[in-house]
Amino acid sequence: MAARSKLREYFHTEYQPGERKLVQKIDFFILTFCCLSYFTNYLDRSNLSNAYVSGMKEDLGFVGDQLNQINTCFTVGYVIGQIPANLSLHYVKPRLFFPSMMVIWACLTMVTASVHRPESIMAIRFFQGIAEATTFVGTHYILGSWYTERELGKRSGIFTASGLAGTMIGGFIQTGIYSSLHNKHGLTGWRWLFIVDGLITIPVAIYGYIFFPDTPQTTTAFYLTDSEKTLALARVPKVEEKSPITWSFAKKVLTSWYWWGFVVLWIIAGETESFSTNTLLALYMKSHPTNKYTVTQLNNYPTGVPAVGIISTIVWATLTDFLNGKRYLVGYFIGATGVITSAMILAASKDPTNPASTATVFGAYYWAGAVYACQATFFAWCNDAMRYEDPVYRGVVLAGMNVGSNAVNAWWSIIFYGASMAPWFNRGMWAMIACSIALAIWTGGLSYLTGKNEKRRRAEQDNVVQEDGKVIYEQA
Structure with a gap:
């Protein structure tokens, strides 16, 4: 009965007058833009690997780990852009900033269709990384500005899942383009992929210019009434926002x-995620010791990885909301997943020509896609923990999370997941096991700190005592 009552309470939230309509509006206008933006963001990122296995490698004469070097150039730009992007939201309206960056990365994506050597892509992807740095942490900052703690996990999960959908659908788009546009007007299928992906992004940017509502403190959205704007401010903690440009x-x-x-x-x-983000399954298939896969198979089969990631992300984001924000549980789940899936691939590498070995590897990579759940839950965890801090302070920490992760990613993929290490990536398997164990340990320590901080904050609130209808503030 208690579980049933809790479920009913979770799915039938009580709202104050007008609040339900407000949440429906911001759900529609914020989530549609943010999810479409992140979808095209990941579509533009994943298309490089799709193009690589669809003829770009041979056409441009890739050698060694040049694919990983291109990804490193993107990551360096992405790292450089993180904190400046979130600080920019303090001075430039998100309604202008986000769509403008989208237009820039869309144009750079289309320019990639004209390249004739890998070095050109390295330069393009560096600047593309700077432009795309705005989307992920910037959106988590916006979500934390509008939604309550009870609402945040699900919205973060939906947002993260939209990026995984871009990765998943990118394979199918490449397959369709390759079959329908290959060699049309003298362009190969992989070149058309970059053109189409860039064109898809532009309408989403236009939508953002018109409909994105900024933050509750700065919104001028025409579809929100004055009372709804006041209510939006009342739903989140009131904190003093200060200029961040000080020592x-x-x-x-x-x-x-x-x-x-x-x-x-x-x-x-992030390094447990790199197991999947480096498209290891596609590289495994491309270098399989016995099987030869078609272009269609090389693009379609790996889509199962982000598909599992979408399911895992939504399930864990919703579950941790239901469990009153116990986001740390995901850290333990990912730790176990990383150890088991890596061990499966290491075992399969001992008998590489056995069909059972191939089935084991596919199963392990698909299961490993579940680690994508940490994106939504860990950023929601940070938003929850810093809900009563300055918004700019929270925004910088969110950006710092991605800066740290991508600063390591810039060299991690070359050392542990270089294309020349395919199909087995044995060094990377051991790195994944080490990271998974470290994640479980760090999660335990951080959950202790956040729990202790929350108890302290509640104790300070409890110092406000009701006496004869008056509020007396006790001195600490």
Whole structure:
């Protein structure tokens, strides 16, 4: 009965007058833009690997680990752009900033169709990384600005799943383009992929210019009434927002447990994700010791990895909301998943020509896609923990999480998941096991800190005592 009552309470949230309509509006206008933006963002990122296995490698004469070097160039730009992007949201309206960056990366994507050597792609992807740095952490900052703690996990999960959908659908798009546009007007299928992906992004940017509502403090959205704007402000903690360009602010950030706790968390978790984000299954298929896969198979079969990621992300985001924000549980799940799936592939590499070995590897990579769940839940965890801090402070820590993770990713993929290491990536398997164990340990420590901080905050609130209808503030 208690479980049934809790389920009923979870799915039938009580709202104050007008609040349900407000949430429906911001769900529609914020989530549609953010999800479409992240969808096209990941579509533009994943198309490089799709193009690589669809003829680009041979046409441009890729050698060694040049694919990984291109990804590193993108990551360096992505790292450089993270914190400036979130700080920019303090000075430039998100309604203008987000769509403008989308237009830039869409144009760079289309320019990639004209390249004739890998080095040109390296330069393009560097600047594309700077432009795309705005989307992920910027959106988590916006979600944390509009939604309550009870609402945040599900929305973060839906947003993250939209990016995985871009990765998944990218394979099918490449298959369709390759079969219908290959050699049309003298362009190969992989070149058309970059053109089509760039064109898909532009309408989403236009939609953002018109409909994105900024933050509750700055919104001028025409579809929100004055009472709804007031209600939006009342739903989230009132904190004083200060200019971040000071030494004292930098010291506050860099000496806080929020920064080190969540940045290191995402550095470790990001490297468990790199198991899937480096498209290892596609590279395994491309270099399989016995099987030869068609272009269609090379693009379609790996889509199962983000498909599992979408399911895992939504399930865990919803579950941790239901469990009153116990986001740390995902860290233990991912730790176990990383150890088991890596061990499966290491075992399969001992008998590489056995059909059972191939089935084991496919199963392991598909299961490993479940680690994508950490994106939504860990960023929601940071938003929850910092809900009563300055919004800019929260935004910088969110950006710092991605800075730390991608700064490691810039060299991690070359050392552990280089294309020349296919099909087995034995070094990467052991790295995954180590990261998974470290993640479980770090999650336990951080959950202790966040729990202790929450108890302290509640104790301070309890110092407000009701006496004869008056509020007396006790001195600490």
